Amino acid sequence: MPVYEFLCPHCNVIYSFLSRRIDTEKIPRCPKCGAEDLRRVPSRFGVGGGRSKAAAKPGEGPDLDDPRVEREMMRFAAEMESMDENDPRQMAHAVRRMAEIAGEPITPAMEEMIRRLEAGEDPEKVEEELGDALEEEMGEEGGGGFGEAPTHDDGLYPM
Numbered sequence: 001m002p003v004y005e006f007l008c009p010h011c012n013v014i015y016s017f018l019s020r021r022i023d024t025e026k027i028p029r030c031p032k033c034g035a036e037d038l039r040r041v042p043s044r045f046g047v048g049g050g051r052s053k054a055a056a057k058p059g060e061g062p063d064l065d066d067p068r069v070e071r072e073m074m075r076f077a078a079e080m081e082s083m084d085e086n087d088p089r090q091m092a093h094a095v096r097r098m099a100e101i102a103g104e105p106i107t108p109a110m111e112e113m114i115r116r117l118e119a120g121e122d123p124e125k126v127e128e129e130l131g132d133a134l135e136e137e138m139g140e141e142g143g144g145g146f147g148e149a150p151t152h153d154d155g156l157y158p159m
Contacts, residue, residue, distance in 0.1 A: 004159065006038035007105045012150045014041055014105070019159040031157045041105040072101050088126075092117035105150060109133035 002022055007014050008030040015038075017028050029036055076097055083090045092114045099106050106114070109130050116126045127134075 003156070005041050007041045007150055008033065008035050008038050009107075010035045013153050014150050015153045015155065015157055017157050017159040026159060028157070028159050031153075031155070039105060039108065069101070076101055088117040088120055088123050091123060103149065107134075107137040109137050 002019050004017050004019060005014050006017060006028060011030060011032050013030075013032065015028075015031055019026070027036070027038055027040075030038055076094075079097070080094060083094060085091070095110070095117075096106070096114055099110070113126055113130050113134065116130075117123060
């Protein structure tokens with residue numbers, strides 16, 4: 001039976017849900033606050049084998065000393081060397097890949113940005129139209145960087 005992970009933007013917690021069948025459309029309610037606007041995120045199991053115990057603390061991100069993370073970062077760096085920075089599709093792939101490696105969820109505005117870049121839209125136009133929403137979601141109003149990384153709930157909830 002598949003396990004899906006969803007981020008509750010209100011609790012800033014990623015929850016795991018057990019589904020009795022493969023269902024990529026169903027969005028569960030938050031088991032803590034009951035919110036219905038959870039966002040599916042890449043599974044820790046599916047991205048580099050999961051986080052080590054050293055990286056499990058909220059806000060820390062991946063353990064950069066973990067050889068798996070280092071290996072993924074090296075692969076990503078090699079990909080970036082051959083990237084055409086004028087190709088919006090390649091930019092979209094890079095943003096998506098960086099979020100996966102960092103263990104960061106892709107926010108709704110970021111997903112919209114990636115979708116539009118994948119469609120070949122002009123990056124400057126996309127940034128102009130989505131810049132404020134991206135900054136708000138990523139907590140950049142006061143000084144840059146991602147907001148605090150979400151925590152992971154250890155429970156397994158029914159879908």
